[in-house]
Amino acid sequence: MYKNKITQAVLLGLGLVVALPSFSTFAAQVPADIKLADKQQLVRANGTEPESLDPQKVSGVPESNVIRDLLEGLVNQDAEGNLVAGVAKSWQTTDNKTWIFNLRDDAKWSNGDPVTADDFVYTWRRLADPKTASPYASYLEMTTMANATDIIAGKQSPETLGVEAVDAHTLKVTLDKPLSYFASMLVHTSMKPVNKNAVEKFGDQWTKVGNYVSNGAYQLDNWVVNERIVLTRNNNYWNNKETVINQVTFLPIENQVAAMNRFLAGEVDMTNEMPNEHFKRLTKEYPQDVKVTPYLCSYYYEFNTARKPFDNGDVRKALSYAIDRDVLAKFIVGKGETPAYNFTPLSTNGLEVEMPEYAQLNQKQRLEKAKALLAAAGYSKDNPLTFKVLYNTSENHKKIAVAIASMWKKSLGVEAQLENQEWKSYLDSKRQGNFDVSRAGWCGDYNEASTFLAIMRTGHSQNYPKYASADYDKAIDDAILAPTAAERAADYKRAEASLANDMPIMPIYHYVNARLVNPQLGGYPMKNPEDNIYSKDMYFIAK
Incomplete structure (x- = not known):
């Protein structure tokens, strides 16, 4: 990576x-x-x-x-x-x-x-x-x-x-x-x-x-x-x-603190994750046990674009712009993750990305745009936007969801109700389209940009946002047929630009893998x- x-x-x-x-x-x-x-x-x-x-x-x-x-x-x-x-x-x-x-x-x-x-x-x-x-x-x-x-x-x-x-x-x-x-x-x-x-x-x-x-x-x-x-x-x-x-x-241990405690007690040899709030302490007290490695994964939220009001691109952009990714990456997760303004991890082989305009603004400027977009879509303090955010059971996911909901509430007056489900139910809800906004994470199945970008193609079985764009699909098709690495990279750049413009998903951060x-x-x-x-x-x- x-x-x-x-x-x-x-x-x-x-x-x-x-x-x-x-x-x-x-x-x-x-x-x-x-x-x-x-x-x-x-x-x-x-x-x-x-x-x-x-x-x-x-x-x-x-x-x-x-x-x-x-x-x-x-x-x-x-x-x-x-x-x-x-x-x-x-x-x-x-x-x-x-x-x-x-x-x-x-x-x-x-x-x-x-x-x-x-x-x-x-x-x-x-x-x-x-x-x-x-x-x-x-x-x-x-x-x-x-x-x-x-x-x-x-x-x-x-x-x-x-x-x-x-x-x-x-x-x-x-x-x-x-x-x-x-x-x-x-x-x-x-x-x-x-x-x-x-x-x-x-x-x-x-x-x-x-x-x-x-x-x-x-x-x-x-x-x-x-x-x-x-x-x-x-x-x-x-x-x-x-x-x-x-x-x-x-062992199916969903709570990161419980997994940490069992590791420290000698009952577990490898944890799946680390509790974010304990990372700095563990790094200091148990440096020989902490392993932080590259990870070809992206953390994001996805919109159900088949449901109102998320069929409206302005609403999607407003919610995305209002997320302070720097705060989330540095303070909520804080293990070396990097803020994400595009879908594919930047270290993916053969990837070239031109950062979207909103990535180059400061957070105050992004909030101004978010407020204007939400107002244009007809939402205000008198008519607040309300919806549910689905995430699978995990203290780390919960902390991120709480932080994002707080950002939306404070800056836009949006009421986001948090709904957690255990893993199997969460997957079924996404597959059935039973969600408004859902937490998501995608890890590369191989080290090439198509492993990320292809899942947003129209009709793909993992395209839970139900995103459909002829321009996007053509960019992916062109990339597959591209005769050179440079042409393929240019096609992927077009695809990333379409995602940033249409915003079916909100990239939040690119992972690292931290475990004991x-x-x-x-x-x-x-x-x-x-x-x-x-x-x-x-x-x-x-x-």
Whole structure:
């Protein structure tokens, strides 16, 4: 995220036509002089109870954290976010439209069955199939995989998707348009394989303990809802001999202070977040435990543009301009986050952004514009604007919501009623369009601007604001077809300008990742901008 190192993953993102004969693997890299602890059991505070462990039916970070340990896709990432081999030991393309993946012979499911090219064909067809109703179906459209758009729309059969098992260990993928960073997109949770026999035998119950068949370094051992998920070593994993940690436990702790206290008591090895109000104290008193890393994520609020009055761009702009982002970034969160006036994190590979006009004003000037816009829309002290702000249960989210509502009340006389919901209900409300304004956060699925900007395209399954703009859509389409990195960057600049002008979302800040980590935990990735943490790559050091 904050590095300029030229890696293979970055080269793919620059639009170079490449043939990639092989990639290295990545596993726990234990230095020779390190003595390992006898007990290799990791306990992670995971933020909330996962919605599901079905990779084609989830859309959140908490779910991906668990699934990343259970299932392995064609490619993985190393500690710096570079692409490394997963089930695919090598891959090649000569035109960025036809991709060949060579699967390793020793990849197996936890039940001992071989992992084959057919597993990926089945999985990706399942992702595209409207019957699956995947919240990430549009991700396949972003890959430009042949016929994905028509399949998702119900116009073609899933069997027409541009993926083919040439033989058991050779997968051929055909894209409608050349996409130089296609391989980077395969790291994502939605592209990880599922076991066809398990899914067809158990239906929606295939994710239960005893039914779950995994191909990653771990298998599902225990799941007590709202209490814990326990994973144990998958002895059939192809690289099991390099795995050090034997057991991983995920705890759904939503309260950051509770997670902090359990960490300090030695009950948790890694927190999901840190309580904002304790950050400075923890940094001072426990500097060896505090880890702050780059994070390819944006924090924002989204409008339901299908509801009045948020179909009015002036209302949307007024509320956005009235937010003092400097105060929020420096004092409410205060861990190194930066104020955001655009959607995509500025450190994203290949991004160039021209800051919008309101970003260059001081807060007093922004407030003057906000008042004028709201008055023009017909709102005043005698006719105040009232609406609800939805956020998922979290003390950190609550503090931000309270601060923003206070800013709106003080500067514009707006009455914003706060409504928090637990994670699953919150996701369902957004998908059903049952909100006025909603807290949102988006983390890059790969390090390229389209992972952010494409979700605001008309009809995208993650476009909860229901934003629709022909100019915006064309900018995204042009970026996909752009023959050079410079032209692609110019298209993304146009897209960001459309978002700033239309304001379907209010960017608030760009994240860093701050959490408490047991100092005895070796291999913790300090430079992975997508925060893709694989338990198989870590280990505990003896005290």
